[in-house]
Amino acid sequence: MPVNSFENYPMTWKPDKKQLASPIYRSIASLLEYDILNGYLSPNTKLPPQRELADYLDINLSTVTRAFKICEVKGLIYAVTGSGTFVAPNVGNAIFMADSEENKSFIEMGIIEPLDCSNALVAETIKRIVTKNYLEKLLDYRHPLGMPYHRMAAKKWMERFNMDVSVENIAITSGGQNSLTLILMSLFNPGDKIAVDTYTYPNFIELANMLNIHLVPVEGDTFGMLPERLDAICRANHLQGIYLIPSCNNPTAIIMDMNRRKDIAKVINKHNLILMEDDIFSFLTPQGYLPISHFVPERFVYSLSISKSLSSGMRVGFLAYANQFAEKITHGIFNINIKTSSLNAEVITELINTGSAEKIISQKKEIAKERNLIYQKYFLKENSNENPLSFFRWLPLRQKYQLKQFEQNALEHGIHVYHSHRFLVKKDKSDQFIRISLTSAKDSDELEKGLCILKNFLLNIE
Amino acid sequence: MPVNSFENYPMTWKPDKKQLASPIYRSIASLLEYDILNGYLSPNTKLPPQRELADYLDINLSTVTRAFKICEVKGLIYAVTGSGTFVAPNVGNAIFMADSEENKSFIEMGIIEPLDCSNALVAETIKRIVTKNYLEKLLDYRHPLGMPYHRMAAKKWMERFNMDVSVENIAITSGGQNSLTLILMSLFNPGDKIAVDTYTYPNFIELANMLNIHLVPVEGDTFGMLPERLDAICRANHLQGIYLIPSCNNPTAIIMDMNRRKDIAKVINKHNLILMEDDIFSFLTPQGYLPISHFVPERFVYSLSISKSLSSGMRVGFLAYANQFAEKITHGIFNINIKTSSLNAEVITELINTGSAEKIISQKKEIAKERNLIYQKYFLKENSNENPLSFFRWLPLRQKYQLKQFEQNALEHGIHVYHSHRFLVKKDKSDQFIRISLTSAKDSDELEKGLCILKNFLLNIE
DNA sequence: CGATTTGTACGTTCACATTTT
DNA sequence: AAAAATGTGAACGTACAAATC
Numbered sequence: 001m002p003v004n005s006f007e008n009y010p011m012t013w014k015p016d017k018k019q020l021a022s023p024i025y026r027s028i029a030s031l032l033e034y035d036i037l038n039g040y041l042s043p044n045t046k047l048p049p050q051r052e053l054a055d056y057l058d059i060n061l062s063t064v065t066r067a068f069k070i071c072e073v074k075g076l077i078y079a080v081t082g083s084g085t086f087v088a089p090n091v092g093n094a095i096f097m098a099d100s101e102e103n104k105s106f107i108e109m110g111i112i113e114p115l116d117c118s119n120a121l122v123a124e125t126i127k128r129i130v131t132k133n134y135l136e137k138l139l140d141y142r143h144p145l146g147m148p149y150h151r152m153a154a155k156k157w158m159e160r161f162n163m164d165v166s167v168e169n170i171a172i173t174s175g176g177q178n179s180l181t182l183i184l185m186s187l188f189n190p191g192d193k194i195a196v197d198t199y200t201y202p203n204f205i206e207l208a209n210m211l212n213i214h215l216v217p218v219e220g221d222t223f224g225m226l227p228e229r230l231d232a233i234c235r236a237n238h239l240q241g242i243y244l245i246p247s248c249n250n251p252t253a254i255i256m257d258m259n260r261r262k263d264i265a266k267v268i269n270k271h272n273l274i275l276m277e278d279d280i281f282s283f284l285t286p287q288g289y290l291p292i293s294h295f296v297p298e299r300f301v302y303s304l305s306i307s308k309s310l311s312s313g314m315r316v317g318f319l320a321y322a323n324q325f326a327e328k329i330t331h332g333i334f335n336i337n338i339k340t341s342s343l344n345a346e347v348i349t350e351l352i353n354t355g356s357a358e359k360i361i362s363q364k365k366e367i368a369k370e371r372n373l374i375y376q377k378y379f380l381k382e383n384s385n386e387n388p389l390s391f392f393r394w395l396p397l398r399q400k401y402q403l404k405q406f407e408q409n410a411l412e413h414g415i416h417v418y419h420s421h422r423f424l425v426k427k428d429k430s431d432q433f434i435r436i437s438l439t440s441a442k443d444s445d446e447l448e449k450g451l452c453i454l455k456n457f458l459l460n461i462e
Numbered sequence: 463m464p465v466n467s468f469e470n471y472p473m474t475w476k477p478d479k480k481q482l483a484s485p486i487y488r489s490i491a492s493l494l495e496y497d498i499l500n501g502y503l504s505p506n507t508k509l510p511p512q513r514e515l516a517d518y519l520d521i522n523l524s525t526v527t528r529a530f531k532i533c534e535v536k537g538l539i540y541a542v543t544g545s546g547t548f549v550a551p552n553v554g555n556a557i558f559m560a561d562s563e564e565n566k567s568f569i570e571m572g573i574i575e576p577l578d579c580s581n582a583l584v585a586e587t588i589k590r591i592v593t594k595n596y597l598e599k600l601l602d603y604r605h606p607l608g609m610p611y612h613r614m615a616a617k618k619w620m621e622r623f624n625m626d627v628s629v630e631n632i633a634i635t636s637g638g639q640n641s642l643t644l645i646l647m648s649l650f651n652p653g654d655k656i657a658v659d660t661y662t663y664p665n666f667i668e669l670a671n672m673l674n675i676h677l678v679p680v681e682g683d684t685f686g687m688l689p690e691r692l693d694a695i696c697r698a699n700h701l702q703g704i705y706l707i708p709s710c711n712n713p714t715a716i717i718m719d720m721n722r723r724k725d726i727a728k729v730i731n732k733h734n735l736i737l738m739e740d741d742i743f744s745f746l747t748p749q750g751y752l753p754i755s756h757f758v759p760e761r762f763v764y765s766l767s768i769s770k771s772l773s774s775g776m777r778v779g780f781l782a783y784a785n786q787f788a789e790k791i792t793h794g795i796f797n798i799n800i801k802t803s804s805l806n807a808e809v810i811t812e813l814i815n816t817g818s819a820e821k822i823i824s825q826k827k828e829i830a831k832e833r834n835l836i837y838q839k840y841f842l843k844e845n846s847n848e849n850p851l852s853f854f855r856w857l858p859l860r861q862k863y864q865l866k867q868f869e870q871n872a873l874e875h876g877i878h879v880y881h882s883h884r885f886l887v888k889k890d891k892s893d894q895f896i897r898i899s900l901t902s903a904k905d906s907d908e909l910e911k912g913l914c915i916l917k918n919f920l921l922n923i924e
Numbered sequence: 925c926g927a928t929t930t931g932t933a934c935g936t937t938c939a940c941a942t943t944t945t
Numbered sequence: 946a947a948a949a950a951t952g953t954g955a956a957c958g959t960a961c962a963a964a965t966c
Contacts, residue, residue, distance in 0.1 A: 513951075523952095524954090546950090
C-alpha cells in the first residue's frame with residue numbers, strides 16, 4: 001500500500017514522477033545522472049534511502065537498486081550498506097601528466113617521474129641500432145609477442161630480479177600500464193572482483209573502473225597486506241584475482257618481506273586467485289627477494305615495466321605468465337595492440353645486453369639514495385619496512401582534509417602533492433596521508449625547497 | 463507444479479541435480495562451463511530449452527536464463543530467440559598472425575599484409591631522425607596525446623583524405639587496433655550496443671566481445687549498410703554507437719558512396735549514435751569522398767591507421783574526435799598506454815612531411831592495381847561498388863560449408879583463405895563467401911599460383 | 925551489545941519479441 | 946497467416962549482511 005505523504009519528508013533528491021517512463025529503472029538512472037552532471041546534486045550529497053525513494057515513487061525497492069547500480073557502475077554515486085548512497089566526489093583521481101607543462105609554476109612532488117637522466121644513454125643506443133644491417137627486420141608486423149631475441153632479453157632482465165621463467169611464457173608489451181590493461185581485459189570479465197591493498201595505484205583503480213571490474217580493498221599492516229584478512233574476504237566474496245606491488249607498494253613504499261610473501265602466496269593458492277604482480281620497482285629493492293609469483297607458479301602474471309627503471313619514452317614492458325594464461329594473453333595482445341614495435345623492443349634489448357641497463361639503474365639508485373636522505377632531513381620515516389630507495393614517500397597527516405581542497409591549497413603554496421584519497425578504492429574516513437614524489441623535482445635543491453615549503457605548510461594548517 | 467517425468471525426455475544436457483547449491487544460477491553456469499570446456503558438450507550442440515531445463519531442475523525459468531547469460535557473456539554459448547541455445551563453435555575467429563611462420567608451407571591469402579615494400583624508405587627515415595639534435599626530446603613521457611608537431615602532421619595527413627579537424631581534436635595512438643580499444647573502453651560501457659555491418663572486421667568483433675559490448679548486425683545492399691534498416695533497429699533497440707569502414711569495408715570491399723554516407727549520417731544524428739569511422743583504407747579510395755564524420759561533427763570518432771598505408775611495424779595511429787569526447791579519450795589513453803612513443807610518431811611525421819608518405823602510397827596503389835588485375839583473370843567482380851584497389855576480394859560461395867572444415871581443406875591444398883563466418887557477429891545461415899587477400903603472397907607469381915589452386919579447389923568441391 | 929537502518933543478492937512472475945512450424 | 950516454441954527484459958518479494966546508533 002503506497003503511502004503518499006512524502007511531500008514533507010526531507011528528501012535530498014526527488015525525481016519528477018511524471019518523467020518516469022518504462023523502463024522505470026533506466027528513467028531513474030538517467031534523471032539522476034542528469035542532476036549530478038548538471039550540478040543539481042553536489043558531490044557527497046546523501047541520496048534518499050532506496051526504500052524511501054521506492055515508496056515515494058510507488059515502485060519496488062529493487063527497481064531503485066537497479067537504477068542506482070547503473071549510476072554506480074558509471075562512477076556517479078557510491079553506496080555503503082548501512083549508511084546510504086552518496087553522490088561520488090569529483091570523479092577521476094588517476095594521476096596523469098598534463099599535456100603541456102613545460103614551465104610549471106610549482107614544484108612537482110605529485111607525479112613520479114622516472115629520473116630521465118638515462119636518456120643520453122638511450123639516445124646513443126638508438127643511434128647504434130640504426131646502423132645495424134637488420135634494421136628493416138624490425139619494421140614488419142610479425143611476432144606479436146615479441147621477437148625471440150627480445151623475449152630472451154626480457155628473460156635475462158627478469159632473472160636479474162629473481163624471476164625465473166621460460167621464454168615461451170614471456171611477451172613484450174607497450175609498457176607497464178599497457179600490461180595491466182592487457183591482463184585485466186584478457187583474464188577477467190566485467191563484474192569480477194580483485195583484491196588490492198587499501199591504498200593502491202590509482203591508475204589501476206581507474207583502469208578497473210573503466211572495465212567494470214570491482215576492486216576489494218584488503219587491510220594491511222607495516223609488512224603489507226594481511227594474509228588473514230585476504231583469506232577472510234575470499235571466503236565471503238568469491239574473488240578472481242589479486243593485484244600487488246610487493247617491491248615497493250605505490251603509494252605506501254612498503255617492501256613485502258619474504259615471510260609475508262609466502263603467507264600471501266598460500267592464500268592465493270588456497271582460493272585459486274590470479275596473482276597480478278607488478279614488479280615495476282624491483283630495481284630499487286635489495287637483493288634476496290623472490291617474487292610472490294615464484295610461489296604460485298600455476299596462477300601468476302608478472303609485469304616488469306621498464307618505464308621507471310630504464311626508459312619511460314620507449315613504451316616497452318615485459319610480461320610473464322603461467323602456462324594456463326598463454327593463449328588468452330596472446331589473444332589479448334592481438335586485440336589491444338596487434339604488437340609492440342620491434343624497434344622499441346630492440347632498443348631495450350640492446351640496453352640490457354650491453355650492460356647499459358645496469359649502469360642506468362645504479363645511477364638511478366644513487367640519485368634515489370641522495371634524495372631520500374634529503375627527505376629525512378625534513379620528515380621521519382615511520383615504518384622500517386619502507387623501501388629506502390623509494391621514488392616517493394608516504395607521510396601521515398594528523399588531521400582530516402578534503403582531497404581537492406588540500407591539494408589545491410598546497411598548489412597555491414607552490415607544491416604539487418597527492419592526497420591519500422586518490423589511492424583509495426572507496427573514499428572513506430581512513431587515515432589520511434600524502435604521497436611525496438622525490439624524483440620529479442629538477443634537482444636536489446628544488447626538492448629541498450619543496451620539502452621546506454611542505455613542512456611549513458603542514459605546520460600552519462595543523 | 464513440477465513434472466518429474468523428464469528422465470525420458472531427450473535432453474542433450476542434464477546437469478546433476480545434487481550438485482546444485484545456492485546460488486543456483488551460478489551452480490548451473492559453472493556446471494555448464496565445466497562440461498563445455500572439458501568436451502562433454504561439443505560445439506554447436508543444442509542445449510535443452512530454458513523452460514525444459516527449469517522444469518527438470520524444478521526451478522524458475524529466469525534462473526536458467528541468468529545462468530545461461532553468464533556463459534553467453536563468456537562466449538561459451540550463444541542463444542537465438544525462437545530457436546534455442548547452442549554451444550559456441552570453437553571460440554576465437556579473430557585473425558592473427560602466428561608468432562613464427564617464417565617458412566609457410568602454403569600461399570597466404572588469409573591475412574592481409576600491408577605490402578611492406580615501404581620498409582626501406584622507413585628505415586632511411588629512421589636513420590635520418592637519429593641524427594637530429596632533438597632526439598633526446600623524443601624519449602621522455604610528456605605529451606600523452608602526442609607532441610604538437612606530431613599532431614600537426616596527423617592533421618595534415620587527415621586533410622589529405624578530406625578529414626578536416628583541429629589539432630586539439632587529434633591524438634596519436636599505438637596503431638589502428640589500439641585506437642579501437644581506446645574508443646570502446648573510453649566511450650562505451652559493458653552492455654552497450656553498437657551497430658555494425660552484417661559482415662565486419664573480426665578483430666573488432668572479438669574486441670567488443672572481450673569488453674562485453676554487444677554488436678548488432680545491420681543488413682546492407684551493394685552500397686553498404688541500409689539506412690532504413692539502421693533506423694528500424696535503432697527504434698527497437700537503443701543503440702549507443704555504430705562502427706563503419708566506409709572506404710573499403712572489411713571484408714566486403716564496398717566503398718560507400720556519398721549519398722549513402724549522407725543518409726547514414728542522418729540516421730546517426732537522429733538517434734544520437736557515436737560514429738566510429740575506421741578509415742584505414744582511405745588511401746585506396748579515389749578522390750572526392752568525404753568521411754561520414756564530416757556530416758556528424760558532434761558525434762564522430764575517426765580512426766586513421768597508418769599500418770596498412772605507411773608502416774605496419776611502427777605501431778602508430780591517428781585518432782580524431784568530436785569535442786565532447788576529448789576528455790574521456792585523454793583519460794583512456796592514459797589508462798591504456800600512458801602514451802605512444804614519440805620516437806615512433808616522429809618517424810611517421812617525417813614520412814608525411816618529406817613526401818615519402820605520398821611515394822609509399824602511390825607505390826602500394828600500383829601494386830594493388832596489378833594484383834587486382836590478376837584476380838580478375840580468375841574471378842569476376844560481382845559488385846561495382848567494390849573498391850578497385852582493395853587489398854582483398856570477397857567471393858561468393860555457391861554451397862554451404864563449415865568454417866573450420868572449409869579453411870582446413872583449403873589449407874591442405876596449399877592456400878590460406880578466410881571463410882565468411884569469421885566476419886559474422888552471430889554465426890547463422892547467411893550467404894557464404896571467402897575473403898581473399900591479394901597482398902600477402904610474396905609476389906604476383908605466387909598470387910597467381912594461389913588463385914589458380916583456389917579456382918580448381920572450388921570447382922572440385924562445388 | 926542488540927535493535928534499526930540501509931544496501932545487496934537471489935529467485936520469481938509476467939508480458940513480449942522473434943523464429944519456427 | 947496463425948500458432949507454437951523459445952529467449953529476453955522489466956519489475957517484484959524476500960532473506961540477508963553490513964553499518965550505525
